[in-house]
Amino acid sequence: MNIGEVSKKLDMPAKTIRYYESIGLVTPQRSQNDYRHYRLSDVHKLGFVGRARALGFSVQDCRLLLALYGDDTRASADVRKLAGAHLAQIDAKLAALAAMRETLAHLVSCCAGDTRPDCPILEDLAGGQG
Amino acid sequence: MNIGEVSKKLDMPAKTIRYYESIGLVTPQRSQNDYRHYRLSDVHKLGFVGRARALGFSVQDCRLLLALYGDDTRASADVRKLAGAHLAQIDAKLAALAAMRETLAHLVSCCAGDTRPDCPILEDLAGGQG
DNA sequence: CCTTGACCTTCCCGTGGCTGGAACCCTTAT
């Protein structure tokens, strides 16, 4: 398969696929005309990476996950540990975002939103906690 | 005030303060020795930006907010609109993150996490929905 | 045979919001 076909099949930009090759994540063979030639196993790997990325794993994590996936002697504990760490990160991000959201929602609800200049949002940003 | 003093006072890296100058967000005067000299109003602006950033506003948004802040004839509706749009973005991010979290948490809970290689996390990443 | 158009290639720059580091200047104290 050429890169365009893979791109369609996986709904993944060709640019992204080339990028993954450039960082040594999924390396296809080359045809005589120098076109990238993706075997089924390559396409499979790219799909794997795509799903892992959709779950928010970093590309580095994807590299590790791919290595674990290809290792028959892996311990599932290693995978779980990686995923658990990522989960913790997501939780932290969620907490931070939720806190932001609360503060911001409160400020927005306090703002009249009319033609007058008085605005508690700006006042809060200007004054800090005062 | 020199940059170091401002940095300490606002708990904001000097690098960041210089960056904000480089993009024309907060521009201090210069002393004779070419050191940046921050007046109270500059420090105030930087604090404003810091708090807006902590609420997740982009630097571009900060620029707009600063402009609104400095405009006596502003309408609070404009500020509210900006903040509301940002709030919607946060909500979208929260929803996406929460969905990720659910999927990932489920997978993690399904994984034995022992020395055996069998791992539903990898299976899911490999197989897609199958 | 030539062209058209769709594909592919490499390469370099830009994104956002900084951060790290090198190489150098200024001030003060010892």
Added chain:
DNA sequence: ATAAGGGTTCCAGCCACGGGAAGGTCAAGG
């Protein structure tokens, strides 16, 4: 004289790509 602790500039790098230029390749049609 020198050392410490400010400050300055500029360049590079981070992450995970995306845009776009300049050019090679392939299949179909006139």
